[in-house]
Amino acid sequence: MNDRINPPELGKPSGFCHAVAVDPAACERIVFLAGQTALDQDNKIAGDGVVEQFEQALGNLLTALRAAGGQPQDLVSVTIYIVDMDDYKANARKIGAVWRELAGTEYPAMAGIGVTRLWDAEALVEVQAFAAIPKKTS
Template sequence: MIERVNPPELGKPSGYSHAVAVDKADRIVFLAGQTALNQDNKIVGETVVEQFEQALGNLLTALRAAGGQPKDLVSITIYIVDMDDYKAHAREIGAIWRRLVGTEYPATAGIGVSRLWDIEALVEVQGHAVISTQ
């Protein structure tokens, strides 16, 4: 069972959970960082919004291939090249999250970085999932 934990003593989270507890784990999946690479290993998308959608879609594809669903995500880390640009488009990025994943949010961290492996990449999403097979 996955429980999203958001104590009232902490500020109300928006787009993340403060903690995620797992009582029983049948399968734990560690998801590699995904950028906006397409099947031809080319970065697609000119904007952080376009690249976030592709990167999140790639992460969800890997999760599904491992037998999971978006609701199984318990933790994600988002690596961001331009934090100001990302924050300026937070509503659009949030809408993509809700469309692809829903309104259950994992424990989340956003980290500003100077660059990613592919110089054209603006964002990378990495995560962990817990899949119940019961």
């Protein structure tokens, strides 16, 4: 249903996909997922570093996606807002491992954007996404 597109004319992507095409006729619904930080159930930021906070934020996003009837492979676009880009890049391998553990190896179209701060001053990362949930086949 979701066609990952990586043209040979563009550099080989690592940890993202250049484009994702969705057949609207094959979709049950499109889900717009709010930005998620590392807030825990007590509305406190969990995790001291960017890797731990990314894991919590991505987990929160995937929890919302599952509640909407979707799965990680339904993600078609993800934006990651990053307070300290150098720290994020220095931990890119660990963050990639967290992504693969929680969301798998099919990457959506992605963007990483450096910001000066997020809504919660303690938050180091926020993850926002769109998903296309396929129609159930019987």
